[in-house]
Amino acid sequence: MNSVIYHAFSQKDAKEFDIQHPGTQRAEAFVRAFLKRSMPRMSRQTQEDHLHRKAVVLEYFTHRKQKEKKKKSKGLSAKQRRELRLFDINPEQQRYSLFLPLHELWKQYIRDLCNGLKPDMQPQMIQAKLLKADLHGAIVSVTKSKCPSYVGVTGILLQETKHIFKIITKEDRLKVIPKLNCVFTVEIDGFISYIYGSKFQLRSSERSAKKFKAKGTIDL
Numbered sequence: 001m002n003s004v005i006y007h008a009f010s011q012k013d014a015k016e017f018d019i020q021h022p023g024t025q026r027a028e029a030f031v032r033a034f035l036k037r038s039m040p041r042m043s044r045q046t047q048e049d050h051l052h053r054k055a056v057v058l059e060y061f062t063h064r065k066q067k068e069k070k071k072k073s074k075g076l077s078a079k080q081r082r083e084l085r086l087f088d089i090n091p092e093q094q095r096y097s098l099f100l101p102l103h104e105l106w107k108q109y110i111r112d113l114c115n116g117l118k119p120d121m122q123p124q125m126i127q128a129k130l131l132k133a134d135l136h137g138a139i140v141s142v143t144k145s146k147c148p149s150y151v152g153v154t155g156i157l158l159q160e161t162k163h164i165f166k167i168i169t170k171e172d173r174l175k176v177i178p179k180l181n182c183v184f185t186v187e188i189d190g191f192i193s194y195i196y197g198s199k200f201q202l203r204s205s206e207r208s209a210k211k212f213k214a215k216g217t218i219d220l
Contacts, residue, residue, distance in 0.1 A: 160203075183197065
């Protein structure tokens with residue numbers, strides 16, 4: 001390999017830089033010649049310092065690494081969730097008694113949210129709290145609807161989406177009730193709150209930032 005690199009110099013250069021020495025002397029002389037040609041402005045003393053270093057850095061460029069954009073993991077679409085049947089409740093689990101503990105937890109959650117439900121509390125305040133609260137576990141009743149078959153349906157709310165309530169009745173029947181054109185009531189400790197479904201078409205996670213009117217309307 002040394003012979004190939006050596007012949008890259010002219011005979012005049014080889015004689016000038018004295019690279020005719022055999023063995024290690026030839027290699028040392030070659031490196032000195034290479035440094036002198038590559039860095040002509042460098043003094044001989046500096047070149048000698050470079051020779052005694054463990055590594056000779058001829059050029060150094062700083063490359064700024066571009067920050068790789070982190071790919072946000074995309075969740076499942078609504079269609080994929082439906083195809084996977086993620087929110088389906090198995091028939092053997094469609095029993096009212098199984099969800100009574102959930103209802104008890106929900107009542108305690110609302111009592112804590114309202115700092116205790118006292119008889120002298122304003123119903124409007126409780127209504128405002130309930131409209132923004134999580135209703136999973138509440139006992140919900142349909143009091144008015146354009147579809148007469150929905151009126152009177154009562155049960156524990158198991159699932160809520162933007163447009164529907166899924167309710168399990170005491171007869172262990174799972175009912176899917178649309179919010180549109182329905183009025184629901186929620187009762188707790190003697191307080192009754194009304195939910196106007198047409199104005200309630202939001203996901204439960206979105207209601208905390210929603211401002212509701214004091215009284216809803218429904219065209220029946």
